[in-house]
Amino acid sequence: MKHLADSQLALAARGELPLPARLRAQAHCLLCRDCRHSLALYRQDHSRVQQAVADFTLPRSTSWPALEQEMLANIRLGLEVSALCPPPPVPTPAPAIRWRAGVAVAALTLIVLSGWFLSGPGSRPYLRSLPGPVAMVESGPLRLTGGREGVSVENRGSGFILRHASASARFEVGLEGSVRASVVDQDSGQITVSQIYVE
Amino acid sequence: MSNSALLLLLATAASAQDGLRVEFPPDSPIAVVHSGWGESRSIPRGGATVIDLRTSLKLKNLSRLRLRGISLQVISQEVAAGGKASVSVPSLDVYPGQEFPVKIDLRLLQPGSSGFTPQVRVQLDGALFEDLSFFGPNRLDSRRQLTAWEVEARRDRQYLRGILARQGEEALRLKLVEILARDNSRPRLDVRLARSAAALPAAARVETAFLAQPDLAVAGLRATATAQANQLQILELAFENRDRREVRSLELGLLIRDSEGREFSAGSLPARLVMRPGASATIQPAASLTLNRAMGLPVRIESVTSFIQQVEFANGDVWVPPGGFRDEPRLGKLLPGSIEQQRLSEIYRRKGLHSLIEELNRQ
Numbered sequence: 061m062k063h064l065a066d067s068q069l070a071l072a073a074r075g076e077l078p079l080p081a082r083l084r085a086q087a088h089c090l091l092c093r094d095c096r097h098s099l100a101l102y103r104q105d106h107s108r109v110q111q112a113v114a115d116f117t118l119p120r121s122t123s124w125p126a127l128e129q130e131m132l133a134n135i136r137l138g139l140e141v142s143a144l145c146p147p148p149p150v151p152t153p154a155p156a157i158r159w160r161a162g163v164a165v166a167a168l169t170l171i172v173l174s175g176w177f178l179s180g181p182g183s184r185p186y187l188r189s190l191p192g193p194v195a196m197v198e199s200g201p202l203r204l205t206g207g208r209e210g211v212s213v214e215n216r217g218s219g220f221i222l223r224h225a226s227a228s229a230r231f232e233v234g235l236e237g238s239v240r241a242s243v244v245d246q247d248s249g250q251i252t253v254s255q256i257y258v259e
Numbered sequence: 260m261s262n263s264a265l266l267l268l269l270a271t272a273a274s275a276q277d278g279l280r281v282e283f284p285p286d287s288p289i290a291v292v293h294s295g296w297g298e299s300r301s302i303p304r305g306g307a308t309v310i311d312l313r314t315s316l317k318l319k320n321l322s323r324l325r326l327r328g329i330s331l332q333v334i335s336q337e338v339a340a341g342g343k344a345s346v347s348v349p350s351l352d353v354y355p356g357q358e359f360p361v362k363i364d365l366r367l368l369q370p371g372s373s374g375f376t377p378q379v380r381v382q383l384d385g386a387l388f389e390d391l392s393f394f395g396p397n398r399l400d401s402r403r404q405l406t407a408w409e410v411e412a413r414r415d416r417q418y419l420r421g422i423l424a425r426q427g428e429e430a431l432r433l434k435l436v437e438i439l440a441r442d443n444s445r446p447r448l449d450v451r452l453a454r455s456a457a458a459l460p461a462a463a464r465v466e467t468a469f470l471a472q473p474d475l476a477v478a479g480l481r482a483t484a485t486a487q488a489n490q491l492q493i494l495e496l497a498f499e500n501r502d503r504r505e506v507r508s509l510e511l512g513l514l515i516r517d518s519e520g521r522e523f524s525a526g527s528l529p530a531r532l533v534m535r536p537g538a539s540a541t542i543q544p545a546a547s548l549t550l551n552r553a554m555g556l557p558v559r560i561e562s563v564t565s566f567i568q569q570v571e572f573a574n575g576d577v578w579v580p581p582g583g584f585r586d587e588p589r590l591g592k593l594l595p596g597s598i599e600q601q602r603l604s605e606i607y608r609r610k611g612l613h614s615l616i617e618e619l620n621r622q
Contacts, residue, residue, distance in 0.1 A: 101432070108433070109440050194447070195526075199454040202341045213342030214368075217307070220339055222346065223364040230595055233450040233526035235493070235513075235544050242598055244605040248360060251602040253347040257399070258454060 064088055064095045073102035195231045195239045199258045206231040206239040211256045222254040279314065283383045288322035288394055289329065292358055294381075310367040312379065319358045324388035326353040327409050330401035331361065334380045338369050345384060345399050349408035350602050352621065393575070400529070403508060406577040407569045412599035418582040419603065420619050428612060435607040435615065438596055442604070445595065448515075448523045448558065449551040456545040462487040470514075470566035476502035476578050477509055477570050480539060482563070489557035491515070492547040493528075496565065500534035504576065508532055510569035514593060515550060518559040524593045525550060527568065 064072070064085055071077045072085045089096045195206035203214045210223035222241075229243040237258035244251050281294040294316050302309045320326045330347040346363055353359045367377055385395030387405040395401060423431045462485035469479030480497040493513075500506045511528040530542045550558040570578040585594050596604070607615045 104433075105436050108436050109443075194449050196449075196451040197454065198452070199341075204342065210364075210366075211344070213339040213344060215340055215342060218338040218367075218369045219342070220335055220344070220368065221366040222333065222344055223366055225364070230601060232595075233452055233548075235452060235526060235528040235546050235548070236530070237452070237454050237546070242601060244602055245362065246609075248362075249602075249606065250348050250360075251350055251598055251605075252362065253349065253598065254344070255347070255399075256342060256344045259341050259343055 061088075061092060063092065064098075066098075069095065069098050069102050072099055073106050195233045197233065197237050197239055197258060199237055202258055204237070204239045204256045204258065206233075206241050211239050211241050211254050213256050222256065224252065224254060278378055279312070280378065280380045281316065281382075282380060284396070287383055287386075288320070288388075289326070289383060289386050290319045290321050291316060292319050293317035307368055307370050310369070310377075312363075312365045312367065314363050314365075316361045316363065316381070317358055318361060320353045320355055322388060322394075323355050324390060324392070325355070326351055326359075326386060327389055327391075328387040328405040329361065330384045330386075330395070330399065330405055331363075332380075332382045332384045332399055333363065333365070334382065335365075335367060335377050338367050338377050343399070345401070347401065347405065349405060350412050350599055391575070400508075402575070403529075403569070403571045403577060406571075406575070407510075407579055408598050410577050411579050411597040414579065414582050415597055415599045415603070416619055423616065423619065428616070431616070432607075432612050435604055435612075438600060438604045439608060441591055442596065442601075445592065446521065446523050447553065448525055449553075449555070450526055451549040451551075452526075452546050453549070454546050459485060459487045459490055459492055459547060462490070462492060465491070465560060466562035468562070468564045470564055472566060472580060472584070474581075475567060476500070476504075476572075477506060477534070477567055479565060479567070482565060484563050486560040488559060489550050490547055491525075491550065491560050491563065493544050493563070495541055495543050496528075496530075497539060497541045498532065498534065499539040500536055502570075502572070503536050505536065505573035506532060506534040506570060507573045508571045509567060511565045512568045512594065514564040514566070515558065515560055516562045516564070518561050521558075522589070522593055523550070523552075523558065524595065528565075529569075533573075 068077065068081070068085060072082065072089075075082075077085060085099075089099055195204075197204040201216050203219075205212045205214070206229075208229075210221045210229075212221040213219045224241060224243040226243045226246060229241040232240045234240065234257075238255055240253060240255040242251060242253045279294060279296055281291050283289060283291055294314060297313045297315060299310070299312045302311070316331075318329070328347065328349040328351055330345055333344040333346060346361065348361055351359065363381065365379065367379075369377060383395055384399050385393055385397050385401030385405055387393055387402075387409055391406055391409065393402045393406070419431060419434065422434055465484050465486045467482035467484050469482065478499050478501055480499055482496045483494040485492050485494060496511070498509070508529065508531045511530070513525045513528065514522055515525045516522050525548060528542075528544060530544075532540050532542060534540045550560065552558055566580075568580060572578070585591055585596065595601075603615060603618065606618055
């Protein structure tokens, strides 16, 4: 007998299989003890993760009824203000720009964009534009950053990134002036720790 | 000439042409079998050049001991003056004579577009073996770091093996699910650190405390910190050595509580601190931290709690907290697991329980 795939078991545990597949999986589990056991394990995992999420406590000050009241009050205030104030005058349409003016504006835009593109890293910090930096150390002109792409050192427009392949890196800032990222390599299973420091 | 020296010379010569220099000491117990940039490319970006350099060094353990960890220093003075970097691989189990890879994936940015590839030097900073003996120049404090990671790894593997032996596979599986669930639900902070001794202009004193930890070799005596909204400055920390061995350095963990009563882990503070038995010493970190939650929401800092997460002694021993330390409910929610826990939970997540058990039994 062919067992259910892990992906089918995981979907079945969450009740997310389409109806025909769900019926087939249920019928199979009636006959197959291994798959029944695996399904029970997946369900336990699912409920534990849900429990962990449910255990997450909101800050003391977050009171949903108070927030609801505040939002309703803001909406009422908005309605009252709009009733008291006359509607703003409808702007008259601006005269259409002649085609010569359009060409001039386009040329000017092109010049500005070219200048911005060619101005180099002094004004365009590529290494700084890592998506979502979560850790940063600044020491004079030197900047260390940890983000989704890796950990980077930058000094006046030049620098380098030690990149990691996984988005699930863990970061830590050292108060002596360092940023560290640890990530598990998907191919080798090795854990690699990339660290940058201020000298 | 020994085999290692010959291999070193060959590796250095082969890679010198393409801007990579791999430099291991001639008496190193780790040899370079192969080096050189693999898939590399250079992309002009405006007035600058971005150079992607990828290498997988092939190294060989020439010692008679199993290798547990290695740390390499990566230097490129032409593009990052004032900064230094390292790539470390802990939790290894490389037998004598065995080869192993270390990947380095580097992106360099330099002004101009001359086509010149900057020189990148990769040097051995340290190698740690199964008996915790260490080899290397230790410029980046790799000895303390690799030893601490190895001691933590042994502690965590023993802890998980204990669960497996006493309570069976199901209990081990539940433990791993708990570790993964904690990792996903842990509150995260954006931490920005500015290295400067200048005081915050309108800062006020905040409450400070040391966490009560049993059997501590070093006790925290007092801490002084000030905060201004989401900026924190730790002015002074004082410690006492209660062990018979001389202390060489320690590493603190920091927990922050905000005005809403939420707590966060805000990084670590490694400090070189020589203390003879019974002596006390202070440190004054010259830095201020700015802490934000997701979406840039500032954390209004109300108190700081410190705890000791590593002590290094002058004889090379390293103390780390016992295995159950992170199981305490408050800390479990805040502190990330060890490097080894991260590796083992990833094995469970990707390959399942039986691969994890094989891994635990292997080492």
